[in-house]
Amino acid sequence: MTISIIVFIGYIAALIGIGLRTYLKTKSHSDYTLAGRSNNKWVAAISAESSDMSGWLLMGLPGSAYAAGFSSIWILIGLIFGTLLNWMVIGNRLRIASESYQVFSITEYFEKRVHDTKGHVGLVSGLAVIIFMIINASAEIIGSGKLLNATFGLKYQTGIVIALLVVIIYTFLGGYMAVSWSNLFQGTLMFFALLFVPLAVIIKIGGWQPAIESIYNDMPSFFQFCNGETGWNAFSIIIGGLGVGICYFGMVHVLTCFMSIKESSEIKDSTLIATTWVGISAYCAVIIGMIGRYLFPDIADAEQVFFFMGSTYFPPYLLGLFAAAVMAAILSSVSAYIIVASAAIGSNVLKHYAKSLDDKKIVNIERGAVVLIALLAFLMSLKSDIVFAVALLASAGLGSSFGPLVLFSLYTKYINKSGAIASIITGLLVVIAWYYSGLSAYLYEAIPGFIASSIVLLLVTKLTGGPDPKAVEEFHAFKATLRSRKEKQN
Numbered sequence: 001m002t003i004s005i006i007v008f009i010g011y012i013a014a015l016i017g018i019g020l021r022t023y024l025k026t027k028s029h030s031d032y033t034l035a036g037r038s039n040n041k042w043v044a045a046i047s048a049e050s051s052d053m054s055g056w057l058l059m060g061l062p063g064s065a066y067a068a069g070f071s072s073i074w075i076l077i078g079l080i081f082g083t084l085l086n087w088m089v090i091g092n093r094l095r096i097a098s099e100s101y102q103v104f105s106i107t108e109y110f111e112k113r114v115h116d117t118k119g120h121v122g123l124v125s126g127l128a129v130i131i132f133m134i135i136n137a138s139a140e141i142i143g144s145g146k147l148l149n150a151t152f153g154l155k156y157q158t159g160i161v162i163a164l165l166v167v168i169i170y171t172f173l174g175g176y177m178a179v180s181w182s183n184l185f186q187g188t189l190m191f192f193a194l195l196f197v198p199l200a201v202i203i204k205i206g207g208w209q210p211a212i213e214s215i216y217n218d219m220p221s222f223f224q225f226c227n228g229e230t231g232w233n234a235f236s237i238i239i240g241g242l243g244v245g246i247c248y249f250g251m252v253h254v255l256t257c258f259m260s261i262k263e264s265s266e267i268k269d270s271t272l273i274a275t276t277w278v279g280i281s282a283y284c285a286v287i288i289g290m291i292g293r294y295l296f297p298d299i300a301d302a303e304q305v306f307f308f309m310g311s312t313y314f315p316p317y318l319l320g321l322f323a324a325a326v327m328a329a330i331l332s333s334v335s336a337y338i339i340v341a342s343a344a345i346g347s348n349v350l351k352h353y354a355k356s357l358d359d360k361k362i363v364n365i366e367r368g369a370v371v372l373i374a375l376l377a378f379l380m381s382l383k384s385d386i387v388f389a390v391a392l393l394a395s396a397g398l399g400s401s402f403g404p405l406v407l408f409s410l411y412t413k414y415i416n417k418s419g420a421i422a423s424i425i426t427g428l429l430v431v432i433a434w435y436y437s438g439l440s441a442y443l444y445e446a447i448p449g450f451i452a453s454s455i456v457l458l459l460v461t462k463l464t465g466g467p468d469p470k471a472v473e474e475f476h477a478f479k480a481t482l483r484s485r486k487e488k489q490n
């Protein structure tokens with residue numbers, strides 16, 4: 001146990017070291033919120049996906065596969081294709097747009113894109129970002145409590161406090177640059193842990209066959225694509241899993257990674273890196289859950305199957321490494337959520353309502369916001385203990401509130417301020433209403449939320465006089481820049 005603790009402490013020290021190092025390089029608001037657009041293709045790709053997949057990848061997804069078996073393949077497909085399409089459809093355009101419009105956050109981009117001089121779009125989108133980032137962060141913080149309880153026997157609340165203190169320190173110090181580089185480190189650790197654990201366990205138990213035969217004899221539906229369901233229930237499983245993919249268009253923490261990449265020409269390579277990372281990692285997570293069902297059929301909390309597997313089949317001195325891998329998944333996301341939320345405060349609140357503040361003062365206030373947002377996430381984490389459910393709800397909210405606006409803003413001139421605000425609010429309300437009405441049991445809330453948000457965006461834009469002429473002019477300038485960059489890349 002002593003060696004495990006030392007390994008885990010070493011991991012924590014590495015994160016704080018990254019925070020201290022990047023602190024020295026963080027000189028401006030651009031550095032703090034977007035790493036000064038300095039991230040290379042590896043940092044951008046792995047930071048994006050590790051912040052997105054999070055503790056959900058090592059806890060929520062294995063837990064889902066543990067409970068639902070082969071039907072989890074639909075979520076797997078949704079994750080892979082959602083990642084691929086997001087990088088292909090959004091990545092390059094948003095990177096160039098962020099430069100063309102001279103913005104440093106996604107909410108600031110929305111504001112400039114519709115030529116909203118009063119800051120109403122930025123304020124609404126900023127508030128929505130803050131809300132969903134807090135929800136997302138709370139889902140991950142739940143995982144940290146479970147982790148340190150399962151590995152070191154710490155109380156749930158104590159585990160949460162330790163995780164928060166660590167993430168506050170390095171995010172507070174280095175901002176988005178610290179988040180990006182720490183996520184590269186943590187994403188690499190997650191990847192190899194997910195790859196190594198199921199391979200090693202399968203070898204130790206003598207291959208797949210014993211597990212398959214045992215589970216199949218007790219529960220044949222475990223190996224069916226829809227868990228034995230037919231009709232609408234089967235359709236719901238399929239479309240719900242695939243529907244996870246549409247959430248990516250509104251994942252503001254991932255979109256921020258697109259904006260932070262050094263050169264738009266690197267997006268193509270980043271797409272391959274990101275999709276490969278997600279595909280292999282998510283597949284291994286599903287395998288862990290399915291093997292776990294055979295090895296540990298009576299786990300009270302299915303989301304702890306990775307911990308059980310690590311502590312049962314590997315030497316005690318590796319416990320610290322397993323704990324570090326899971327904590328990496330958690331903290332990589334929490335830090336991204338917190339910095340994006342703090343950037344929304346800096347870009348959309350302070351710049352409009354405290355215009356006299358210079359870069360240094362804005363950065364200091366954003367550092368204060370990091371602490372505040374972390375504390376709010378902590379309070380929310382005390383109200384739930386289910387990572388998977390909370391993470392899916394937050395993803396649906398982000399995808400529905402921002403996904404349609406991101407897509408239409410990059411591909412068509414036909415949006416305006418009123419349409420943008422109505423779209424964000426509609427996506428948020430439909431997701432919440434759908435979830436709390438119980439209809440999510442039949443259809444994942446992201447799908448009706450995304451559709452409703454898209455319709456409202458176009459309809460309200462039309463009813464309120466169409467796009468602003470200045471916004472149209474700036475959009476054409478962006479399109480010209482896009483064509484020019486494409487010609488150079490070819």
